[in-house]
Amino acid sequence: MHPNDVILQTITKCLSFIIVIFSFYVFLAGHHNPGGGFIGALTTACAFILISVAFDIETVRKMIPVDYKYIMATGLLIAGLSGVGSMIFGENFLWQTFDYFDLPLLGNTELATALLFDIGVYLVVIAVVLSIIFTIGEEH
Amino acid sequence: MTNLIILPILIPFFTAVILLFIRKSVTVERIISIIAGIAVVIVSGLLAYDVLQNGVYSYNLGGWVPPFGIALVADSLSALLVLFTSIVVLVCLLFSIRGIDEIRTKFYFYPLVYFLMTGVIGAFLTGDIFNMFVFFEVLLMSSYGLITLGGSKAQLRESIKYVLINVISSAFFVMAIALLYSVTGTLNIADLSSRVAEVGQPGILTVIAFLFLIVFGMKAAIFPLFFWLPGSYAAPPPVITALFAGLLTKVGIYAIFRIFTIVFYHEPQITHLTLEVLAVLTMIVGVIGAVAYTDLQKVLVYNVVAGVGFIIFGISSFNEAGIFGATFYLLHDMLIKAALFLLVGAMIIITKTSSMHKASGLIKKHPLVGWSFLVACLSLAGVPPFSGFFGKLFLIQGGFEAGQYFSVIILILASLLILYSVMRIFFNVILGEENYETMNEKVSIKGLLYPSMILLFLTFIMGMGAEAIVPYISDATETLLNPELYIEAVLKE
Numbered sequence: 220m221h222p223n224d225v226i227l228q229t230i231t232k233c234l235s236f237i238i239v240i241f242s243f244y245v246f247l248a249g250h251h252n253p254g255g256g257f258i259g260a261l262t263t264a265c266a267f268i269l270i271s272v273a274f275d276i277e278t279v280r281k282m283i284p285v286d287y288k289y290i291m292a293t294g295l296l297i298a299g300l301s302g303v304g305s306m307i308f309g310e311n312f313l314w315q316t317f318d319y320f321d322l323p324l325l326g327n328t329e330l331a332t333a334l335l336f337d338i339g340v341y342l343v344v345i346a347v348v349l350s351i352i353f354t355i356g357e358e359h
Numbered sequence: 360m361t362n363l364i365i366l367p368i369l370i371p372f373f374t375a376v377i378l379l380f381i382r383k384s385v386t387v388e389r390i391i392s393i394i395a396g397i398a399v400v401i402v403s404g405l406l407a408y409d410v411l412q413n414g415v416y417s418y419n420l421g422g423w424v425p426p427f428g429i430a431l432v433a434d435s436l437s438a439l440l441v442l443f444t445s446i447v448v449l450v451c452l453l454f455s456i457r458g459i460d461e462i463r464t465k466f467y468f469y470p471l472v473y474f475l476m477t478g479v480i481g482a483f484l485t486g487d488i489f490n491m492f493v494f495f496e497v498l499l500m501s502s503y504g505l506i507t508l509g510g511s512k513a514q515l516r517e518s519i520k521y522v523l524i525n526v527i528s529s530a531f532f533v534m535a536i537a538l539l540y541s542v543t544g545t546l547n548i549a550d551l552s553s554r555v556a557e558v559g560q561p562g563i564l565t566v567i568a569f570l571f572l573i574v575f576g577m578k579a580a581i582f583p584l585f586f587w588l589p590g591s592y593a594a595p596p597p598v599i600t601a602l603f604a605g606l607l608t609k610v611g612i613y614a615i616f617r618i619f620t621i622v623f624y625h626e627p628q629i630t631h632l633t634l635e636v637l638a639v640l641t642m643i644v645g646v647i648g649a650v651a652y653t654d655l656q657k658v659l660v661y662n663v664v665a666g667v668g669f670i671i672f673g674i675s676s677f678n679e680a681g682i683f684g685a686t687f688y689l690l691h692d693m694l695i696k697a698a699l700f701l702l703v704g705a706m707i708i709i710t711k712t713s714s715m716h717k718a719s720g721l722i723k724k725h726p727l728v729g730w731s732f733l734v735a736c737l738s739l740a741g742v743p744p745f746s747g748f749f750g751k752l753f754l755i756q757g758g759f760e761a762g763q764y765f766s767v768i769i770l771i772l773a774s775l776l777i778l779y780s781v782m783r784i785f786f787n788v789i790l791g792e793e794n795y796e797t798m799n800e801k802v803s804i805k806g807l808l809y810p811s812m813i814l815l816f817l818t819f820i821m822g823m824g825a826e827a828i829v830p831y832i833s834d835a836t837e838t839l840l841n842p843e844l845y846i847e848a849v850l851k852e
């Protein structure tokens with residue numbers, strides 16, 4: 220007995236893209252507007268959870284074919300190294316800076332080293348949420 | 360040099376992260392964790408040496424000047440505690456090569472130990488009260504992982520209590536910080552100290568001081584708040600208990616040291632009198648438990664409680680001898696409690712029971728275990744050539760100088776009962792007729808004994824070579840009794 224959820228699945232296909240794009244927006248907006256690594260990662264994780272509800276957990280596993288614990292460890296490593304990086308330049312641990320760059324398409328953009336730390340946070344939070352939900356979800 | 364203070368936090372953190380990647384190959388994991396353990400010992404030894412040479416050292420994270428940013432502060436007390444923490448962790452890692460099963464190792468034993476170490480060392484080095492809360496949570500989260508690791512029935516039952524108690528005490532911690540922030544408007548410990556000194560600690564600040572006493576008392580297991588400790592510490596395997604007994608309660612004691620010598624020292628007739636009463640009750644409860652039980656781990660667990668009482672008593676004397684004795688005893692206690700739990704772990708592996716009456720006569724087949732245990736017992740009780748003696752001597756001197764005669768008598772009687780409680784293990788299990796389950800088999804305890812021998816050797820050095828380490832501890836005492844040294848080093852007006 221499998222209920223026919225074609226409407227849910229079709230909507231999920233469109234909606235998950237919108238959620239992921241919104242979560243990236245929130246993630247990148249964090250320096251000047253409400254948002255940041257933590258909330259961005261939770262929103263991205265929501266998209267994956269929606270897919271796992273509409274299809275099943277295996278679908279998500281195929282989309283991210285890596286063990287989530289490695290993603291978590293990578294995130295911690297990035298966050299930690301972003302603090303150590305400043306020590307190479309003779310500054311204190313966790314020192315940060317920013318500058319303006321002319322990027323193609325985006326024009327004059329402010330790039331801050333705090334973003335590197337946020338990428339770490341982003342990866343850790345996504346991996347933690349997904350591994351908690353899927354570890355509980357898989358045990359029957 | 361400038362970045363030396365951050366290394367004892369960073370090395371365990373990165374080691375833990377790297378160990379997450381190589382979960383499958385146990386041997387590589389062990390090699391990396393032991394190399395990193397040695398590296399932390401060396402780095403924290405250098406830090407301790409540097410602090411003794413150049414005085415209190417403070418480091419601004421991200422280059423923000425305190426009180427606006429987070430400062431890491433290393434005075435002699437925290438530098439010594441970091442050094443002893445790294446030694447205890449290294450020794451427990453050496454024990455864990457043979458002392459913990461493959462399943463537990465594969466489910467992130469080593470990363471959890473290193474995250475625990477990050478939290479403990481961070482809590483010792485931080486100069487910011489909210490940052491201290493965060494490091495407390497780091498070490499508590501890892502200890503939740505370690506206490507449930509393996510998932511036996513007793514562990515799951517006790518971990519529920521342990522987690523519940525710590526969640527409640529963490530909530531109290533946040534409330535206490537919120538109240539303190541609303542009164543003083545700062546979170547930096549040095550800045551807090553000078554602002555509390557400005558207003559002379561009115562009633563509301565004394566109330567907040569008591570709230571902190573409840574929080575740290577729950578972590579350190581002082582008298583009315585120790586009830587979670589005996590069950591929780593007896594549940595996990597001995598090597599994890601050795602880590603907990605050597606480090607976790609000590610972090611709570613360190614926080615009491617910091618808060619009650621640097622921030623809330625203006626009303627000693629209220630706060631320090633309470634500390635004295637609680638310390639004496641903690642000693643009494645600890646020795647009652649230690650004498651009452653016949654389970655090896657339970658006896659030692661109650662000895663942990665009694666040891667906390669001795670150290671808190673030293674803080675309550677609040678004079679040079681008392682603080683000196685408390686610091687000395689704190690350092691000695693870290694080593695000897697870890698050594699005792701590791702020795703009892705080896706004994707349980709030999710006899711396959713933790714009851715005192717089901718096994719006896721270990722000394723015929725395993726003489727080294729027996730004699731090491733005797734040395735550990737004598738050192739714990741404070742017999743002169745070993746390190747426990749000097750700590751207690753100065754605690755007693757400090758107590759007499761502060762006029763706490765009754766409490767000193769209790770302290771001496773408690774020491775006697777502690778000696779009785781551990782010698783009972785020695786006479787029942789080590790001596791006597793040979794009678795235990797595996798007495799006809801050849802049980803190999805290769806690799807389980809030398810880690811505790813390292814610790815015993817260090818306590819022996821601490822006792823015999825007390826001359827050499829006295830300058831370090833006097834330096835720590837001086838900073839604790841003169842908060843302006845700490846404040847000047849951090850705020851650098």
